[in-house]
Amino acid sequence: MVQVPGTLTIKTVSGRYGDFNVAMLDTDIGQFSVRDAVLDEYSEGTYQGTFGLQRIYPGSYQTSNRFVIETRAELNGIWLSDYQEEALPRDEPMEEDPLAKERKAQQQLTEQRDVASQALASSQESQEDLVSLFGALWPLPSHIGDIVKLTPEVGREVMGKQLAYLKRRINDERVWKFEPKAQHWMRLRFDEEAS
DSSP: OEEEEEEEEEEEEEETTEEEEEEEEEETTEEEEEOOGGGGGSOSEEEEEEEEEEEEEEEEEEETTEEEEEEEEEEEEEEEEEEEEOOOOOOOOOSOOHHHHHHHHTGGGHHHHHHHHHHHHSSSOOHHHHHHHHGGGOSOOOSTTOEEOOOGGGOHHHHHHHHHHHHOEETTEESEEEETTTTEEEEOSOOTTOO
8 A cells, every 4th residue: 555645526426326426636646536435425525635545547437428548546545634525516427327337247136136225225214224234333323422434345335325324314404424534424413213
């Protein structure tokens, strides 16, 4: 792993399977595109700090009538010194949905997972669904100020469902808030599952 100082500019893109985040990492050694699942926790904006690069590799995707070839970086660590969350100007959709790419590779397993996916997508999630979704993290900490740290190793689809749960609102109030520098979620209030 190589650690380099730089600026990570994150933007949210709408894909076939919902919104996802992509980023451009500007460093002294070059500019890299980042497509890691860990980006989905962050809001749009500019983040300065030190970034651990696991590998640098060529990547490509096709969208509309374009074929894009880019240099990508896989992040192994993020240590932020400063950040500014702000909505970035929307371009026409030119990014490939990474979830669509994962789904192409897992098409044979789709039929087996349809029943479980529909149950998790239900707005009235049962305790069993939440246990299945969060695994060892469940039950989530129940005191205000408690923290939860998600791991992208569960896959982008599962992490997306975990994020949707943490970002939900009850009576128009957020239950959890993401802390970019600490890279964890902090409980802001009680909810019906915290018992």
